[in-house]
Amino acid sequence: MAARRFWANANARAGLTMIVFFGLVAIFATHIAPQGPDDENLLDRLKPPTAQHWFGTDNLGRDVFSRVILGTRISMTVGFVAVAGALSTGALLGITAGYAGGRIDNVIMRTMDVMLAFPSIILAIGIVALRGPGLNNTILAVSIVNIPSFARVARASTLAIKEFEYVTAARALGARPWWVLLRSIAPNAAAPLVVQGSLGIGGAILEAAGLGFLGLGAQPPTPEWGAQLADSYRYLLTDFWAALAPGLAIALVVLSFNLAGDGLHDALDPRLSTRS
Amino acid sequence: MIHLIPGDPATVYVGEHGGADAIARVRHEFGLDKPLPVQYGIYLWNAVRGNFGESLDSHRRVLDEFVPRFPATIELTLGAITVALCLGVPIGIMSAAKPNSIFDRLGMLVALAGVSVPVFWLGLMLIYIFSVYVHALPTAGQLGVNVSLTPLTHIDVLDGVLTANWPAAGDALRHLLLPSVTVGSIPTAIIARMTRASMLDALHQDYIRTARAKGLTGLVVVVHHGLRNALLPVVTVVGLQFGSFLTGAILTETIFSWPGVGRFMYDSILFRDYPVILAGILLFSLMFVLVNLVVDVLYAFLDPRIRFA
Numbered sequence: 331m332a333a334r335r336f337w338a339n340a341n342a343r344a345g346l347t348m349i350v351f352f353g354l355v356a357i358f359a360t361h362i363a364p365q366g367p368d369d370e371n372l373l374d375r376l377k378p379p380t381a382q383h384w385f386g387t388d389n390l391g392r393d394v395f396s397r398v399i400l401g402t403r404i405s406m407t408v409g410f411v412a413v414a415g416a417l418s419t420g421a422l423l424g425i426t427a428g429y430a431g432g433r434i435d436n437v438i439m440r441t442m443d444v445m446l447a448f449p450s451i452i453l454a455i456g457i458v459a460l461r462g463p464g465l466n467n468t469i470l471a472v473s474i475v476n477i478p479s480f481a482r483v484a485r486a487s488t489l490a491i492k493e494f495e496y497v498t499a500a501r502a503l504g505a506r507p508w509w510v511l512l513r514s515i516a517p518n519a520a521a522p523l524v525v526q527g528s529l530g531i532g533g534a535i536l537e538a539a540g541l542g543f544l545g546l547g548a549q550p551p552t553p554e555w556g557a558q559l560a561d562s563y564r565y566l567l568t569d570f571w572a573a574l575a576p577g578l579a580i581a582l583v584v585l586s587f588n589l590a591g592d593g594l595h596d597a598l599d600p601r602l603s604t605r606s
Numbered sequence: 607m608i609h610l611i612p613g614d615p616a617t618v619y620v621g622e623h624g625g626a627d628a629i630a631r632v633r634h635e636f637g638l639d640k641p642l643p644v645q646y647g648i649y650l651w652n653a654v655r656g657n658f659g660e661s662l663d664s665h666r667r668v669l670d671e672f673v674p675r676f677p678a679t680i681e682l683t684l685g686a687i688t689v690a691l692c693l694g695v696p697i698g699i700m701s702a703a704k705p706n707s708i709f710d711r712l713g714m715l716v717a718l719a720g721v722s723v724p725v726f727w728l729g730l731m732l733i734y735i736f737s738v739y740v741h742a743l744p745t746a747g748q749l750g751v752n753v754s755l756t757p758l759t760h761i762d763v764l765d766g767v768l769t770a771n772w773p774a775a776g777d778a779l780r781h782l783l784l785p786s787v788t789v790g791s792i793p794t795a796i797i798a799r800m801t802r803a804s805m806l807d808a809l810h811q812d813y814i815r816t817a818r819a820k821g822l823t824g825l826v827v828v829v830h831h832g833l834r835n836a837l838l839p840v841v842t843v844v845g846l847q848f849g850s851f852l853t854g855a856i857l858t859e860t861i862f863s864w865p866g867v868g869r870f871m872y873d874s875i876l877f878r879d880y881p882v883i884l885a886g887i888l889l890f891s892l893m894f895v896l897v898n899l900v901v902d903v904l905y906a907f908l909d910p911r912i913r914f915a
Contacts, residue, residue, distance in 0.1 A: 341715070447891050451853045455875050456883065536724055540857055543726050544872065559727060563861075567745075570734045577727030585722035592718070 335597040342593020348586030356403040363396035367553040376569040385575040388558070389565055397553035398575045404554045405583060408469055409535040415473035416534075417527045420480025425519060427481070428488025429511055439485065442478040450475040454537055458546040465554070468547040472537045476530055483526050487519035494518075521598050529591035532584035539580050555580050636662075653888065659881035663874065668885045672867060676889075677760035678748055679866035682858070683851045684761075685786030687844065690793035695840065697794075698801020702809060702836075703828050713798065720795025725854050729788040729861040736784060744781050746863040753777045785862045789854035793847040800843045804836040811835070837908055845901035848894055 336342050355362060371391035379386045385394035427438040445453065457471035458464075491497060492515060500514045541547040542556025543563075550557065555576040562572035616633040617624070633639045636659075637648060652659065658668035694717075701713040737745040749755060749762050755774040758765045763782060766775025808814065809832050817831045855868035863869075867886065874882035 341718075447894070448887060449853045449856075449890060451856055452871060452875070452887065452890070455856075455872060532722060536722075539724050540726065543724075543857065544860065556724075556726075559724075559730070563730060566730055566734055567738050570738070573727070573730050573734075577724060577731065580727065581719070581723045584724075585719060588718050588722050 332597045336593050339593045339596060341589045342597070345586045345589025345591075345593060348582065349590055352402055352406060352583050352586065355399060356406045359399050359403045363393075363399040365393040365396045367397045367400040368392065368551045369396075376565060376572065378569075378571055386569070386571040388561060388572045394558075394572055394575050397558055398555070398579050400553045401555045401558060401576065401579065402583070404465070404548060404552065405535050405538065405580065408465070408472065408538040409531040409583075409587070412469045412472040412534040412538065413476065413527050413530045415469070416476035416530065417480050417523060419473070420477040421484040421516070421519070421523055423477070424481035424484025424486075425488045425511055425515055428485040429492055429507070429515060435485075438481070442481045445475070445478045448475075450537065451540060454541060455544065455546060458541055463546045463549060465548040465552065468538050468541050471541065472534045475537070476534060479530070480523060480526060483522050484519055487522050488515055491515050491518050525591060525595045525598060528587060528594050532587035532591070535580065535584055535587070649884070653885075658885035658888075661874075661882050662879045663877045663882070668881045671870065671882065672885060672889060674760070675865060675867045675870050678864060679852075679855055679859070679868060681748075681761040681763065681782065682785055682789060682855055682864060682866060683848075685763075685782045686790035686793065686851050686854070689786045689790035690797050690847070691844070693790075694794040694797030695801050697798040698840075699805055699828065699833060701798070701802040702805030702832075703824070705806060710802075714802065717795040717798040720791050720798075723791065725788055725791060726857045726861055728791055729784070729858055732784045732788060733861070743784055748778065748781055748865055749774070750777045750781070785858050785864055788858045788861070789851055792850055792854065793844070796847060796850075797840060797843055801836065801840050804839045805832055808832045808836040834908070838905065841901055841904055841908060845898045848897045852890055852893070 336346075369392060371387070373391065374383070374387050375389055375391040377383060377387045377391075383393050383395060385398060388394055388397070423438050423442070427435040448456075453475050454468075454471040457474060458467050461467045461470070497510060497514050500510050505513075538547055539554075539556030539559070542554045543560045545557075545560060548554035548557050550561075558576040559573055562569070562576070566573055616629045616636070616638055620628045620632055630639075637645055640648075649659075656669060660666065661668055661671055664671060697713045697717065701710040704710055733745050736743045744750065753774050755762060755765055755771055755778070756769050758768050762778035763775055766772065766778050805828075809828070814827060814831055817827045822831075852868065855864075855866060856872050857868075858864065859866045859869040860872060867889075871883070871886045874886065
């Protein structure tokens with residue numbers, strides 16, 4: 331039913347199609363890219379788009395199209411891994427807080443509140459700056475700053491679900507708390523977490539690109555989109571096309587996750603879609 | 607929490623080749639050798655008296671480093687809020703007035719694109735289009751180098767207006783425009799979506815049907831009866847988006863060489879300048895709390911039910 335509602339939504343369909351497209355590009359990136367991402371040719375530096383270099387060349391004469399294609403793999407990986415880490419940690423913390431209540435709930439959720447008080451990019455910059463720049467630390471930082479939002483969603487769902495009769499029934503049958511959490515609560519709290527996750531991937535890709543742009547993410551010569559923008563930024567006044575493709579790629583990937591996430595949200599909560 | 611993250615400020619302060627003795631001396635000098643709870647207690651006691659310590663980088667008082675930079679960030683934030691409200695609310699109203707129309711779909715697609723485009727890329731593209739290509743607006747900075755302005759509040763546009771220095775006010779406004787649009791892009795999108803949802807809810811209420819039955823025109827019904835009731839959640843969102851304004855300010859201030867707090871915080875984090883980082887986080891949080899307090903007070907003006915409750 332939810333799948334049919336999702337597919338009936340044109341925006342959601344477009345989003346999912348774009349995600350599949352970018353996913354395939356990421357998987358087959360090395361086969362699609364016409365040149366190696368690090369193949370330098372200083373004689374061809376900062377060339378506008380041509381038949382040979384569809385998106386032009388950068389300051390080291392590298393093919394921007396090939397680097398954007400390879401960048402898809404990096405950004406999609408960062409988005410998925412960071413959100414998977416944040417979702418699993420946040421869900422575990424949120425469900426535990428909601429189910430246990432009392433002091434455990436207070437300790438976990440107040441810690442989440444403290445994390446939310448930091449503007450996310452400041453917290454992420456702080457983590458990366460002190461652990462050292464690099465792709466792994468970017469994933470870690472983006473994952474950490476996203477934990478509180480998942481924890482809050484998981485806790486809210488758990489608070490509602492734990493009052494349902496099937497949970498009471500499971501407890502009355504003598505099920506242990508971890509069994510109730512895993513078998514009765516977690517599967518039923520999954521829907522809002524999946525929606526939050528699909529919307530969160532776009533945000534995670536944006537945050538990672540922001541860190542890359544500030545020089546704290548993937549290091550040269552890794553063809554990460556944010557880092558590519560940081561390189562091309564210096565040549566913006568004369569050769570703007572080198573900055574055009576990586577930025578457009580980020581925007582399109584993030585847009586596709588946002589469209590699909592919105593569609594998923596509406597499909598799982600039909601009251602919203604019938605209202606408008 | 608900051609101390610949990612690996613990295614030693616004393617080592618940064620002394621330098622890689624400083625030697626163990628020098629590092630120990632610096633650690634003692636700044637009280638970094640004391641237990642964490644003691645360090646925290648001393649810090650809090652000093653902070654409430656406005657003493658956030660000394661910057662490890664410039665050796666100046668932290669507050670003296672922040673104060674001159676705050677007006678620039680406040681100016682940028684106010685500009686961004688203005689952009690977000692002036693674009694977001696009308697888009698939301700028009701989408702809600704004709705739901706599922708072409709305009710509604712287009713408006714919401716633009717709003718969704720607004721939250722998808724990276725702010726730093728948007729900034730770069732705006733610089734290219736309006737500064738490099740059209741030559742209509744400046745590329746960076748807060749005020750032109752040839753423009754003189756008597757500082758009163760250090761918010762340049764306001765200072766220009768207050769001193770009736772119109773050329774300077776105009777120049778400051780031209781410098782402010784692109785960074786404001788850049789920082790305001792994400793809040794614009796979120797406000798547009800929130801306004802639409804809130805307006806749709808309001809337009810389905812009985813009092814709207816009554817207003818239409820009285821024969822009022824569509825515009826009066828939507829703006830006078832619908833919008834006023836739909837504004838409350840929008841105001842809440844503006845308050846909550848304040849964190850997004852600060853986040854956007856860091857990247858935007860970097861691109862536009864805007865002399866504000868965001869750029870300063872970024873530099874300080876790279877230097878592991880703990881006193882500045884701590885003070886920055888405290889001041890950012892303080893601003894966040896203050897803005898949300900103002901939002902709460904605004905509720906009473908927007909919704910008489912709260913005032914009389």
